[in-house]
Amino acid sequence: MSPSSETIQLIRMGRVGYRHALRLMEQLAAARRRDEMGDTLLLVEHPPVLTMGCGGGVEDLRVTIGNLRNQGIDLIQTDRGGRMTYHGPGQLVAYPILKLPDDDLHTYAHRLEQVALEVLAGWGIAARRIRAHPGIWLGRDKIAAIGVAVQDRVTMHGLALNVNPNMAHFELIVPCGIAGRGVTSMCAALDRPLDMEAVEASFIVAFGHVFNCTVEPQRAAAPWLVAPAPQEGTIPVERLVSDLSLHTVCQEAACPNIGECWSHGTATFMLLGDLCTRHCRFCNISPGRPLPPDPNEPAHVAAAAARLGLRHVVLTSVARDDLPDGGAGHFAASIRAIRQRMPEATVEVLVPDFAGALPSLQIIADARPDVFNHNVETVERLSDRIRAKATYRRSLAVLTWARQRGLTTKSGLMLGMGETCGEVIDTMRDLRRAGCAILTIGQYLQPTAHQLDVVEHIHPLVFAWYRELALTLGFQAVAAGPLVRSSYHAEEVWLETSL
Ligand code: SF4
Secondary structure (H helix, E strand, O other): OOOOOOEEEEEEEEEOOHHHHHHHHHHHHHHHHOOOOOOEEEEEEOOOEEEEOOOOOHHHEOOOHHHHHHOOOEEEEOOOOOOEEEEOOOEEEEEEEOEOOOOOHHHHHHHHHHHHHHHHHHOOOOOEEEOOEEEEEEOOEEEEEEEEEEEOOEEEEEEEEEOOOOHHHHHHEOHHHOOOOEEOOHHHHHOOOOOHHHHHHHHHHHHHHHHOOEEEOOOOOOHHHOOOOOOOOOOOHHHHHHHOOOEEHHHHOOOOOHHHHHHOOOOEEEEOOOOEOOOOOOOOOOEOOOOOOOOOHHHHHHHHHHHHOOOEEEEEEOOOOOOOOOOHHHHHHHHHHHHHHOOOOEEEEEOOOHHHOHHHHHHHHHOOOOEEEOOOEOOHHHHHHHOOOOOHHHHHHHHHHHHHOOOOEEEEEEEOOOOOHHHHHHHHHHHHHOOOOEEEEEEOOOOOOOOOOOOOOOOHHHHHHHHHHHHHOOOOEEEEOOOOOOOOOHHHHHHHOOO
16 A cells, blocks of 8 residues: 655654644644645654543553643643553654545554564564554564554554653553553663664655655755746836945845835845855855945935835845944944934844844844844754854844843744754744744745755745744744745734734
């Protein structure tokens, strides 16, 4: 039996809470049932949690609910088959979302077990099935648990393989409701530590083999990355910025939304020239030695914003580590010029980190922009590889500092650079701790062959899941989608904060 797709999209989630992962699984399965997406394999590790399948009951618990609560372990009822199961770090959990050729759940479950058997065999562990008990066994001990569900031929839930979980946590339950049998792990069987990523890699190979398909992240150009075409009869932004010797990040960063934004008469002005003193590996802006700041630029930006009739003006700049104030004074002068010319307009600044210099940040804070935006760009693990000079922790400190000065703060990150879902969620939490109110999440697109490769094209439904999740974490406004950029629909996003 093969699934309906020859290629199964792999989503490596990293460590994600059970409820969040379940929500994504449900949304992807619903989309699969509507044929809005292909087959998908989610690989995830959960923080400690107990889940109860349809066949389980409280009799499978060996401790009280209060005891579980004290240990910070949730108990969650699910709609899968089977009884009570423990999930936790060190356990590889696979949730295939496949459209089956028929409703034969038994054959599907058998195949899924076969994947675990092949993984274990590849690591030199001779495990087996036991007729009366689902799952995979090593002697009398279970090493992989299975619990699947199907609706309209689309599968949910899946298989949990014990790589190196905290075995003491299994003592909390009668695993899978089978008394008199135990639980074991790959590390216990081999009596040596194992690398989860290596086991995950072998699982992907075995899954492809058993289900006769290729399992990989979405890398090919995705249909959802086609930007809307520009509309006719709109203000010629290009001529306006060139007449006033201005730069826009829309052009310099090769933004995919330029057709849409410019045809609506919006643009993001880039102050302080078009050469940057840093060289981040994702960015299209040319590095080099910039010219001194143009003293006329603040007035020209204000004139252009007025001509375009902008109600919300977004300013950014290249990094100017060559200037004593990092260009902060120029930002402040531009904010003042806009306020003078357009008192009703709101101003959003997307600033560099000013190398963390408090006098520079104070200059920005004193100018009281309506939105103070500073991007973390990516998750902490990838930050040093992707950004030049800027650090993840310093960016969080800059945002915290701005928030403590009473500014509304905003930040953003690009996805598709090799981060896991868990890392994205951790970043959201860090940003919330920094007091950040507005979040943008978009897809990284390689501007030219000189910049970093795209590792993965994230599906729009995953972006929607991130948005929902970010709102539950307390962000007031979230824009998330493949083509979202820091300044995309900035006015609408800003207005959401006052709803
Ligand atoms: S999203 Fe921002 S940078 Fe891109 S075109 Fe629109 S205004 Fe310019």
